[in-house]
Amino acid sequence: MTVTHAREVAMKNRVVPTNSEVRLSDDEFIVSKTDRRGIITYVNRTFMKISGYSEPELLGVQHNIIRHPDMPRGAFKLLWETLDQGKEFFAYVKNLCKDGSYYWVMANVTPDLNSEGEVVGYYSVRRKPSHAAIQAITPLYKEMLDIERAAGPKEGPQRAIAHLQGFCESQRCSYEELIWSLDNA
Numbered sequence: 108m109t110v111t112h113a114r115e116v117a118m119k120n121r122v123v124p125t126n127s128e129v130r131l132s133d134d135e136f137i138v139s140k141t142d143r144r145g146i147i148t149y150v151n152r153t154f155m156k157i158s159g160y161s162e163p164e165l166l167g168v169q170h171n172i173i174r175h176p177d178m179p180r181g182a183f184k185l186l187w188e189t190l191d192q193g194k195e196f197f198a199y200v201k202n203l204c205k206d207g208s209y210y211w212v213m214a215n216v217t218p219d220l221n222s223e224g225e226v227v228g229y230y231s232v233r234r235k236p237s238h239a240a241i242q243a244i245t246p247l248y249k250e251m252l253d254i255e256r257a258a259g260p261k262e263g264p265q266r267a268i269a270h271l272q273g274f275c276e277s278q279r280c281s282y283e284e285l286i287w288s289l290d291n292a
């Protein structure tokens with residue numbers, strides 16, 4: 108897909124979010140691969156089934172095509188900062204389907220290395236999150252979003268991350284420990 112075509116797809120899909128939820132089953136895994144900029148290079152069938160997009164609509168397009176407006180920018184800033192450090196990243200993510208529905212996932216994003224050990228892109232595998240995790244993370248993301256709205260696009264995401272880290276400190280755990288503790292809640 109050319110860049111122009113990818114833009115056309117994104118423009119056409121100005122999706123209006125609804126309150127309808129799509130749920131993954133216990134044995135479903137959503138997989139995608141991107142280049143170093145987050146441009147999608149591979150999606151599995153479950154990705155297409157859940158998101159409602161076809162393969163030609165997804166390949167060559169920035170992964171933010173399924174970004175849900177309820178997701179704080181800080182969550183993605185943390186994702187990219189963690190990947191830039193060569194580390195894998197875990198997060199609960201609310202995504203937007205083509206028809207405006209949403210779905211929650213527990214996502215793991217890892218660097219894709221070539222034979223020389225250089226990062227050539229990223230992989231993401233997502234599975235169904237626990238109900239308790241979504242109950243806990245929803246108000247936290249809402250607080251992050253409110254902070255971002257109040258602080259503006261320049262300062263907002265960093266302040267939202269600071270809020271998330273403050274929450275982890277109040278729970279006496281690291282961000283990763285928070286994710287895992289919610290997974291087993």
Ligand SMILES: Cc1cc2nc3c(=O)[nH]c(=O)nc-3n(C[C@H](O)[C@H](O)[C@H](O)COP(=O)(O)O)c2cc1C
Nearest residue numbers: 140141145170171173174175183202216229230231
């Ligand atoms: C492998 C990989 C998977 C990603 N998966 C998602 C995803 O499922 N949902 C999402 O909103 N962003 C995902 N992103 C992050 C997007 O590339 C983008 O940073 C994010 O949607 C915020 O976009 P925006 O800053 O343009 O709003 C992923 C990035 C990578 C590298």
